[in-house]
Amino acid sequence: MHISTSFLYIFATLSLTMAIPGKSNVYHLVDSAESEWTWIARLSDRYKFNAEAQKVLHNRLVMNYMRPIPKAPKIITEEEPISVLLWDTEGLEKVAGDTELASQCSVPCRVTTDRSESGKAHMILAVGDEVPDVFAILQPFQQKALFVLEPDLSLPNAEKRVDPFHMLVSYSRHSDIRVDYSRSLSIPSGLPVFAQKTKKALAAAFISNCDNNGDARYRLDYLRELSVHMDIDSYGACLHTPGLPTDVNFKEIASQYHYVLVLENTVLDDYVTDKFYEALSTDAIPVYLGAPNIAEFLPDRQSNHIVIEARNFPDPTGLATHLKELALDEKAYMEYFEWRSVGHDPSFSKQNDFEATGKNSFVCRMCEHYNLRVEK
Known part of the structure; x- marks a missing residue:
């Protein structure tokens, strides 16, 4: 060569x-x-x-x-x-x-x-x-x-x-x-059944790194404030919801909710962990706080309806309001899963x-x- x-x-x-x-x-x-x-x-x-x-x-x-x-x-x-x-x-x-x-x-x-x-x-x-x-x-x-x-x-x-x-x-x-961690993405066949979103809480969180001495603590602050404005079930060790198990099947449990929270421990360009790809594999919409250029890591870069970025809202209150409104609109909610029928963007296949x-x-x-x- x-x-x-x-x-x-x-x-x-x-x-x-x-x-x-x-x-x-x-x-x-x-x-x-x-x-x-x-x-x-x-x-x-x-x-x-x-x-x-x-x-x-x-x-x-x-x-x-x-x-x-x-x-x-x-x-x-x-x-x-x-x-x-x-x-x-x-x-x-x-x-x-x-x-x-x-x-x-x-x-x-x-x-x-x-x-x-x-x-x-x-x-x-x-x-x-x-x-x-x-x-x-x-x-x-x-x-x-x-x-x-x-x-x-x-x-x-x-x-x-x-x-x-x-x-x-x-x-x-x-x-x-x-x-990168793109191996974690396994696109489900078919679309979620909206009527099966029966959990009282709208979103699920799975955070187990509870380091309050480092900068990762900020995501816990965000989760704590967000939970004041909407119901969130936390299965991880951090801010764990009393009565919920900790050893669960992530995909199975997350799919029962409208949203799954993906809060990276670092807000950094290109730093996208397996948590994001695993969330895309569920029947819930990922709500993401992490890499500002996350759009470059989506399976369909032409779609604006794959992930909801927390950074696009002025504060957790604004994000919670949007999530609650979207959960009441089945048509708008289901648009976030249309990308599954499109397939991978050519650039994504080169991850x-x-x-x-x-x-x-x-x-x-x-x-x-x-x-x-x-x-x-």
Whole structure:
């Protein structure tokens, strides 16, 4: 596989147009300065990729494509494939044990967890905050890779976080290899039966991370205030509704309600967790507070009736009023499920499930990325 330098130049040129230097990407939930929910705007300010963090990650991506990888001692062949060493497997247990993970790649590729191969592996993938000591003694052709599915790339230390690595595998659009949770979406057949929405409460919540010391506490504040203005059944450990079980079948229970609340623990571009995809798989409308660019992650980008975004309302009171009114209008309510008959948007089918196998696996894409940039 050979990619010309002109292609790399075009890619880099196009990439440079993706970011707008100096332009802050701060999303506020409302335009009104009088919103009583100023804490939600502060949350957005703190956790979104600020302009500097975006610039750091974006420029790093562009420079990577302009900087070739030194040639390896051995020519890449089917007998001597590009190798990816998973130094850590935390969170990757399923894929780490999959023998088919690199079996259908477009370039010779293999994956291993054998640390004794650290001296010859083309790429070494680290998960978490610790930088392996072995990174200090790698040869020029060996690439240090970081796998991130948590939102720590949003913090002010984004540059320090990624600096030791040649390759970033994460949820961010500024990654060398982008991954996500799209595996969780399984589109139900048929439409919900409106008459079967018999629960007294309009919405169900399933939040089990009750950290009140971190910024995740803000979503609990939102849930607490929203529950003042409408009935909500909380099945999670947080703000649990007395008398309700905690060990339940999420899809089965959520489908009995008009709405299922999806409140991410971080308001951050591109950070969309499996909670959202699981909610889309139910017979309830997802009410979402999280990534400001959630529209880019919908199965039908042409539809405005798939998810209800909390940030589009001035406060929980306004959201509750809208949800109660919609629940009384069967025709308008059912419009939120018409997308099921349309199928996936072509762009959605290209989402990058981090547990995908075969030719779509992130390991294959790492090998392809390496092959693209290595000196021939």
